[in-house]
Amino acid sequence: MTPPRVGVFGLLGSGNLGNDGSLEALLGHLRAARPDAVVDALCGGPEAVTERYGIPATRLHWYRGEYRTASRAGAVAGKGLGKLVDAVRTAAWVRRHDVVVVPGMGVLEATLPLRPWGFPYALFLLCAAGRLTGTPVALVGVGAAPIADRATRALVRRAARLAAYRSYRDEPSRDAMRAMGVDTARDAVHPDLAFALPAPAASPPAPPSASPSGTVCVGVMDFHGGNDDRARAGEIHRRYVDGTTRLVRALVAEGRPVRLLTGDACDAAVVTAILDAVDSPLVTASGAASLAELTAEAAAADAVVATRYHNLVCALKAGTPTLSLSYAAKSDALMERMGLGAYRHPAREADAGRLLEQFRELERNAPELRRVLAERNATVSRQLHDFLNALTDALFPAKSRTVKETA
Incomplete structure (x- = not known):
């Protein structure tokens, strides 16, 4: 069979370790479950993603000053033109893939300062392009939260509705999307993707002391x-x-x-x-x-x-x-x-x-x-293992492989 072409999308390689950790966890699973998959990225820091993870990557925004405040007429015009160019670039990128995955990240929330014409608009373009080109877009283990700003809420809600697959890293995220009018009846909740990353060897606990002195x-x-x-x-x-x-x-x-x-x-x-x-x-x-x-x-x-x-x-x-x-x-x-x-x-x-x-x-x-x-980590590990196997079946139904748990 033809190797599946998988795109990953997000503010990856831009300096946020949590976002990159979600990508790393997804790539680790893909390489075990579908080693034949051909993966590339549309992301914020393509050079860093290619260097660190060894996959081809394309810059998310055509206009390089997308996340800088635009005060001069030239910068404002550049941003405006960039929105139009990005619509074409995103659609062209999406249609080259069998599936596009948004791995983790708080892409459906505004718990930190956020402008609607920034990443919410980019996510909407992605999901709309997926629907138009017939390429499924999967929001996997994402975070969501209530959004007060009307424009941001509208873009996030529409993007979520256009996605072919959604799962969340916690119950409040699913509840938030349901409250925003998204049908979440078939959406899964599972531990954060970062819990799939290898854990370090456990350090022996410090002996009981009336005055702890460690770091x-x-x-x-x-x-x-x-x-x-x-x-x-x-x-x-x-x-x-x-x-x-x-x-x-x-x-x-x-x-x-x-x-x-x-x-x-x-x-x-x-x-x-x-x-x-x-x-x-x-x-x-x-x-x-x-x-x-x-x-x-x-x-x-x-x-x-x-x-x-x-x-x-x-x-x-x-x-x-x-x-x-x-x-x-x-x-x-x-x-x-x-x-x-x-x-x-x-x-x-x-x-x-x-x-x-x-x-x-x-x-x-x-x-x-x-x-x-220790008990909760063992439970989380089992839950995430089961979810990732189910995800493989959902994204690649024609030919899926179950990743066997290691002893």
Whole structure:
């Protein structure tokens, strides 16, 4: 039979480790289940995707300044022309494939600042092109959330309706799409694709101690609130950075080494602010460039405090007791799924005193939490394995192969 031509689509290779981790997990499954598949990408960072994953890649947008603010007439005209060119480019790319997959990512949400004519428009073009050319578009393990902005909501809803296949990384995502008028009766819910990535060898837990002294990983984020928080974005950002900095300073005062983690290139500014404010050799910045490296960092720590969703995924997958600085329902749902729902703190209301209290409680209960995480990770692994096999059957019904579990 002719090898299936598979396209992958999204803001991949653009510096967000979570997005790239979802792609890596999907490619790992495809290479095991359908090694004959011919895969290429339409994505934000084609050079990085080709270098890292060895697949051909094309730039998502014709206009290179798509995500820069356009103030001059030439830039505005370039963006406008780019929308028309992208419609043709996307359709031409889609029709060359047997199936196009959007792997993971929060493509149906606006929990971070987002403009409708940016990625929501690109996703709509993709799904519309799939419907017009007869190429199925599969939204696999994606995140969704209620969207207040009418234009963004309309584009996201229409894109979801035009997709041939949808599955979600949590129940709130499916509920959000149902509330937006999408028929989700046949849509699956399963663990985040990143849980399919290889896990590092488990580190032996530190012996019980009245005064833990091991490393604490603190995952930070260039957080300004969501799409509906633009009016007070500056205030939210200042409060978040201040609360996180105070937590790090308190840990350092107790002699605890602190390792700062990120998940996107834009987070570097927050790392620098904390390093400058605390000014201690006990605080260091991780250079992790993949979810695998982030998971290894988390596995080597006594505990983790994290904001970014995929920082949480890495820490929980590593089996390390974790406190979530939660900014969206997806973080809350993940913590509940992994049995740590009690250890959450709102990122918009970051309070160092309360954070430290919750952190101390987390460490007191660390042995039990490690046991819970080990059990939940085993369950998640089975669930995701079963889903990925079902996905193979759904996307390649003529010839599918079941990936056998390894002992």
